[in-house]
Amino acid sequence: MTNQITSHILMVRPTNFGFNPETAENNFYQQKDDRNADEVNTIAQREFDAFVSSLQQKGVDVLVVDDTSSPKKTDAIFPNNWFSTHQDGKLVLYPMFSPNRRLERRKDIIEILINKGFKISEIIDLTFFEQDGQFLEGTGSLILDRINKVAYACRSQRTHSTPLGYFGKLMGFEIVDFDATQVINGAASPIYHTNVMMHVGSEIAVVCLDSIPLASEKLKVQEYLEKTGKKMIPITSKQKFQFAGNMLEIQNIKGEKFTVMSDSAFHSLGEVQINTIKRYTEILVPKIPTIEKIGGGSVRCMMAEIFLPLM
Template sequence: MTNQTTSHILMVRPANFGFNPETAENNFYQQRDEREADEINKIAQQEFDGFVSLLQDKGIDVLVIEDTDLPIKTDAIFPNNWFSTHQDGKILLYPMFSPNRRLERRKDIIEILIQKGFRISEIVDLTFFEQDNQFLEGTGSLILDRINKVAYACRSQRTHKTPLGYFGNLMGFEVVDFDATQVVNGILSPIYHTNVMMHIGTEIAVVCLESIPLASEKLKVQEYLEKTGKKMIPITAKQKFQFAGNMLEIQNNLGSKFTIMSDSAFQSLGDVQINTIKRYTEIIVPKIPTIEKIGGGSVRCMMAEIFLPLL
């Protein structure tokens, strides 16, 4: 049976968290900070540790990997972009836009998963697309409805059509791709990652439909969500800027389901939106303001789901 959620999460504790100018080129959520690098990393570690504790307190299995000091990887805290795991034992390695983020791919992390008793049947390496400047950044680019085998993706400088189609054919997913935009400093720009504006849980779908400019594509997304039985929870562009689209549903070892969202996302939502989510899952709300501000990513980006079968 295919599950939408897992109780096994991998997270990377940062060694050199900071502002990445390479990714800031198209991630408008990142903001520079004048504090010392050591201080920023220390605060990020505290936010990270608090987040892990919240998950573990609910009975969720969190495998914490320590980032290596060298090479310096400011975004190592966001492992969901370089790999994904699947119930058939596959691990996929993804082509990434930023050359300095490609350093995050670590063979030893895959070896640790094997040591922890997970079975890997195949490692599928899609990083060859980088040679042609074609990118697909894991579950940042792909919002996977694993139960219905649908992959939602907004096209951008980090999500190209060719690797997207390749993923769909390889994994047997129907691809629903579309353009999604946002206004930043008065300029209309593509949304760089789909997981900024969309989340799929077992029974719910949180989506910023107003960021999809083309009516036909907006309708296509709605139709797919409806026909796969998802309860749609629309969010506004303003809420999206508070990372309200960047959620993840996971379960604990007893099968209880949780929706994880940051404090800024939670504070941006209205009562009706929160109560709808609570009808299906409990909500866990970590506070990660420094990670969000400087890294330009939120809770979903920090959690790599482990769907691999156990030996």
């Protein structure tokens, strides 16, 4: 049986967390900070450790891997962009927009998974698309409905149609792609990652339909969510800017379900939205303000789900 959620999570503890000017080109959620690099990294580590601890206290299996100090990788804390794992034993490596983020791909992390008893039957390497300037950044670009084999993706400078179609054919997913925009300094700009505006859990789907300008594409997304039985929870553009789309549903080893969202995301939601999510899962709310502000990513980006079978 295919599962939508897992109790096994891999997270990378930062060593050189900081502002990345390469990714800031199209990630408008990143903000520079006056604090020095060591201070920022120390605060990020503190937020990371508290987040991991909150997951472990709920019985989630978290595999923490330390980032290597060299080469310097400011975004290593967001491992979901460079790989994804699947229940049939496949591990997919993805082409990434920022050259300095490609350094995050580590063979030793794959070896750590194997040493922990996870079975990898095949590695599908899509990184060759980088040579053509085409990108698909893992579960940042792809919102996977694993049970119904549907991949939602908003096209952007980090999510191109050719690697998207390639993923769909190789992995047996139907692609539902669309344009999604947000207003930055008075002008419409593409949303760089789909997981900023959309989350699909086992029974719910949180989605910022307001960010899909084309009525036909908006309708297509709605129809797919409805026909796959998801309870839709719309969020506003304002809530999306507070990372309300950047959630992840996970479970613990007893099978109890949790929707993880950051403190800023939680406080942006209304009572009806919160109560709807609570009908299906418990809500976990880690505080990661420094990671969100400087890294421009939230809790979902920090968790790489491990769906691989155990040996």
